[in-house]
Amino acid sequence: MDFYQRIGTRLRALRIRAGFTxxxxxxxxxxxxxxxxRYEMGHRRVPLKDIPRLASILGVASMxxxxxxxxxxxxxxxxxxxQEE
Numbered sequence: 001m002d003f004y005q006r007i008g009t010r011l012r013a014l015r016i017r018a019g020f021t022x023x024x025x026x027x028x029x030x031x032x033x034x035x036x037x038r039y040e041m042g043h044r045r046v047p048l049k050d051i052p053r054l055a056s057i058l059g060v061a062s063m064x065x066x067x068x069x070x071x072x073x074x075x076x077x078x079x080x081x082x083q084e085e
Contacts, residue, residue: 002082005042006067012040014058014065 001009015025015036022040023033029050038044046054055062 002042003035004045007046007065008040008042010065010067012062018058025057029054
């Protein structure tokens with residue numbers, strides 16, 4: 001499971017815990033239910049600019065949505081795979 005799939009899995013769990021449908025969360029975020037579904041499935045990346053607002057809507061910290069691998073500073077993040085030229 002890649003980084004964005006893990007975010008999607010957490011997003012789904014947090015959405016359900018907060019009592020939102022995909023349509024309801026999408027309406028609050030300003031995207032379609034289909035976009036939320038693609039985020040949850042890992043087929044589409046949640047725009048970084050939307051992470052703080054999404055976390056706020058769900059009542060969690062941004063780091064909770066991003067996951068413990070970000071908080072722990074693990075080196076498997078996509079940005080870490082960018083090679084210096």
